[in-house]
Amino acid sequence: MKLLKHLYYFLIYTNLLIAGAAIAQSAVTYLFFDVPFDYPIMMIEGAATLLLYNFSMMLSKPENPQKSVYKRTRWIFKHEWLLWLNSGIGGIVLVYAVSHIHLYSLFFLAGIGMMSVAYSIPMMPYKGKWVGFRQLPGTKIFHIALVWTLSSVCLPVCEMYLDGLAINIHLFQTLFVLKFIFLLICTLPFDIRDIQQDSYYHLKTIPNMIGANRAIILCYVLIIVHSAIVLLSAIQLEVQMGVLATNLLIAVVLKRVVFRNANRYHYAFLLDFALIAQFLVIYLFL
Template identity: 85%
Template sequence: MKLLKQVYYFLIYTNLLIAGAAIAQSALTYLFFGAPFDYPIMMIEGTATLLLYNFSMLLSKPRNPQKSVYKRTRWIFKNEWLLWLNSGVGFIVLLYAAYHIHLYSLFFLIGIGMMSVAYSVPIIPYNGKWVGFRQLPGMKIFHIALVWTLSSVCLPVFEMHLDGVAVDLHLFQTLFVLKFIFLLICTLPFDIRDIQQDSYYHLKTIPNMIGANRAILLCYTLLVAHSSVVLLSAIQLKVQIGILTTNLLIGVVLKQVVFRNANRYHYAFLLDFALIAQFFIVYLFYKIQ
């Protein structure tokens, strides 16, 4: 159990967990369309996510990291060499994978990257000063969900189109909506957990604006809405079963673990594991004949 806990924290602190989630979510897109995995695209998803999250960490480095109240911050900058090491490896892999995709997909990827950077870099005028998207009232989770949907759905589909694969437009639209809602579900608990911290930094997130209890209710409502769209959509039955099974498990984890232990900072990261678990559960049902 101790080893499992250490691995859990290591994956969180090094951003390898969120990078794995990006790979899993892009791989899920290929299952939706019944298409073979495009490994260069999946490699790009993982490494680009790793680099962006590492960049965000470095950008927000406090003056005295070891005096931070957050264990994660203390660990990361105590082992900063590891942050630079996985960034270097990730950058090399990203360059290799980028060489194997279409040029237009590369331009599209750069556009997504610019949107991601705009999350924290002040490029938007608001109330007489320049801010990033995270500082705009209520925009934080929607910006994250949109960027992830563009990268894990639109980029793979765009590359499939450039490869000459016939893409079902209705299925693409359905997947876009499902992914956007699902990412809201997996992102909102983090803002509920950080409600006091965000208030301190004057960030007007959804939980700050409507209160923690209503935000929790919103999370369950989104889970029901997501399940309803799955049931009403024309996607393959085995994919439907896989997604609904994942939603059920997420509902249990939210109720029994995440929202019941809101003061446990790292419990919310189980939602990052949910992004990976969703792929493996769908894949398992997908392979069942």
């Protein structure tokens, strides 16, 4: 049990968990379309996500990391060499994978990358100063969900199209909506957890604007809406069952673990595991 706990924290602190989640979410797209996995695209998803999250960590490095109130910050910069090592490996993997995709997919990937960087780097004027998307009131989770949806749905579909595969537009539109809502479900609990921290940094997130209790209710409403769309969609029965089973699992984890232990900072990262679990559950049902 102690070994699993250490592994859990290691995957969180090194951003390997979120990179694995990105790979899993792109793999879900191939399951929806019932086509073989495109491994270069999946490698790009994992490596690019790892690099972006590592880059965000480096940008937010405090003046004295070891005095931070957050255990994660202290651990990361105590083992900063590991951050640079996995970034180097991620960079090599990214370069290799990018050389195996179409040029138009590369252009699309570059656009997603610019949107991702705009999350943290000041690129837009707001109230007389330049800010990133995360500082615009109420846009934080929508920006994250959109970037992940473009990356895990649109990029694979773009590459499929360029490979000459016929794309079912209705299925594509359905998956886009489902993925966007699913990512809101998995992102909102982080903002609920960070409501005090975001207030300190003057970030107006959805929980800050409507309150923690209403934000919790919103999570459950989104799960219901997501499940209803799945049931009404013309997708494979096995895929429907896998998605619904994952939604039920997430609802249980939110109610019994995440929202009951709001003071346990790392419990919210179970939602990153949910991104992987969705792929695994659908894969088992197929």
